[in-house]
């Protein structure tokens with residue numbers, strides 16, 4: 001089973017670091033993983049041109065096209081976003097909005113896939129939970145199975161306090177505890193439901 005991790009940070013810092021750690025833990029559980037990042041990529045916004053509704057493809061030929069192909073093979077998806085102004089980064093949101101095209105082509109594109117979220121804020125309580133709710137809203141709207149990490153530490157998923165640095169996030173023991181709990185549940189859900197025919 002393949003898991004695609006999407007980093008919505010334009011930097012090679014905290015978000016990327018913790019997402020790669022999540023993928024490493026999932027590989028230990030026997031999953032195949034793929035890493036994709038907005039960093040250094042051309043990620044345009046959805047223009048709501050509705051080309052995809054009639055032509056079944058996105059008119060914007062940017063780097064998101066490669067992500068469409070990656071996601072079509074995935075049973076599991078992880079959105080990892082830095083917290084910007086109390087929610088997901090605009091880069092993360094742009095990726096989500098661009099998924100309209102694959103759903104126009106196949107309304108069941110995401111159906112039955114399992115999803116978890118990671119939110120990394122510079123502040124201890126800077127909007128991580130709201131960012132996770134935005135990620136879960138995307139999953140629910142797409143017919144996916146949203147997974148948190150359970151009570152006592154990771155209710156809605158993995159939350160990190162980076163203090164705005166890579167070194168800061170590496171010291172966030174509670175953050176890594178929330179990540180481990182979430183990854184464990186995510187892996188268990190994938191093993192239980194991930195094989196299901198998405199149609």
Ligand SMILES: Cc1cc2nc3c(=O)[nH]c(=O)nc-3n(C[C@H](O)[C@H](O)[C@H](O)COP(=O)(O)O)c2cc1C
Pocket residue numbers: 009010011012013014015016082083084085086087120121122123124125126127162163164165166
């Ligand atoms: C435009 C912008 C807005 C931000 N807003 C918030 C915020 O609302 N809450 C918060 O906790 N951190 C906020 N931050 C800090 C980042 O979430 C934090 O530095 C995070 O580690 C960035 O991820 P990265 O290390 O992967 O780049 C903001 C950073 C930027 C650039």
